[in-house]
Amino acid sequence: MNKEYKDMINLWSGKIKDIKPHAHWKEGLGEEYFNYLGDVQFQHLKYFIEKHNIHNIFNIMEYGSGGGCNGRLLCKEFNHFFAVDISEPNLKEFAKQMKLFYNDNFTLIHYDGNNPDTLGDQIRNIDFIFSTAVFQHLPSLDYSLKVLKNFNRMLINNGHICIQYRENPYPDKPRKNTEYLKNYIRMLTFTDNEIKEQLKQSNFELLELKKFNKLSKTYKWVLGRKK
Numbered sequence: 260m261n262k263e264y265k266d267m268i269n270l271w272s273g274k275i276k277d278i279k280p281h282a283h284w285k286e287g288l289g290e291e292y293f294n295y296l297g298d299v300q301f302q303h304l305k306y307f308i309e310k311h312n313i314h315n316i317f318n319i320m321e322y323g324s325g326g327g328c329n330g331r332l333l334c335k336e337f338n339h340f341f342a343v344d345i346s347e348p349n350l351k352e353f354a355k356q357m358k359l360f361y362n363d364n365f366t367l368i369h370y371d372g373n374n375p376d377t378l379g380d381q382i383r384n385i386d387f388i389f390s391t392a393v394f395q396h397l398p399s400l401d402y403s404l405k406v407l408k409n410f411n412r413m414l415i416n417n418g419h420i421c422i423q424y425r426e427n428p429y430p431d432k433p434r435k436n437t438e439y440l441k442n443y444i445r446m447l448t449f450t451d452n453e454i455k456e457q458l459k460q461s462n463f464e465l466l467e468l469k470k471f472n473k474l475s476k477t478y479k480w481v482l483g484r485k486k
């Protein structure tokens with residue numbers, strides 16, 4: 260098993276001592292910030308949907324659904340929500356939060372992070388894929404490309420992806436983040452060219468790259484459409 264993948268799974272499943280992977284749980288963030296974060300991320304998603312006239316989103320999937328700050332709103336807005344995560348404790352927490360928000364239109368999918376090539380095996384006919392605060396935790400560009408290729412096969416024709424990622428502030432320097440457990444917060448960052456290239460290779464048309472003023476300024480968002 261690839262060590263980085265193993266560390267990633269153990270970390271997010273709460274098996275690494277002294278690291279708290281539950282930072283995005285309501286309990287960890289505090290209720291006010293948990294709600295704020297979900298509200299802002301949802302507003303950003305709506306910005307893209309409205310600006311690009313995206314209609315008929317019935318099935319939405321969140322990759323790395325964590326403690327449910329997005330799910331609480333997305334379940335209300337869309338017909339069915341697929342919560343995908345490598346962490347069983349996070350999926351359990353997600354389900355607990357959804358009950359508190361009276362949401363029951365979701366399916367939990369535990370994905371084996373060791374095998375990014377299998378990500379798309381379990382799901383089809385998704386209209387829209389959303390992911391926030393996850394891509395920076397992926398172990399490599401090679402891994403994120405596999406994830407994007409699988410997003411492509413899970414989506415309907417002309418389906419969309421909206422991904423928040425961290426920008427690489429030093430595009431001309433060699434990458435330094437090689438040890439997952441030390442660098443998981445900013446394990447993977449992308450230059451504009453890298454994100455464009457990954458979309459191209461995974462067969463997505465780039466519709467928009469954007470920075471918003473709320474939340475961290477190191478975040479960027481990309482909207483793509485399946486070709």
Ligand SMILES: C[S@@+](CC[C@H](N)C(=O)[O-])C[C@H]1O[C@@H](n2cnc3c(N)ncnc32)[C@H](O)[C@@H]1O
Pocket residue numbers: 267271272283300322323324325326327328329343344345346349370372390391392393396397
């Ligand atoms: C920082 S939390 C973000 C949760 C939520 N998206 C949000 O914005 O609050 C990162 C989530 O991604 C999950 N995750 C980490 N690596 C992943 C991977 N390779 N594939 C899918 N999910 C992953 C973690 O288990 C965790 O639930």
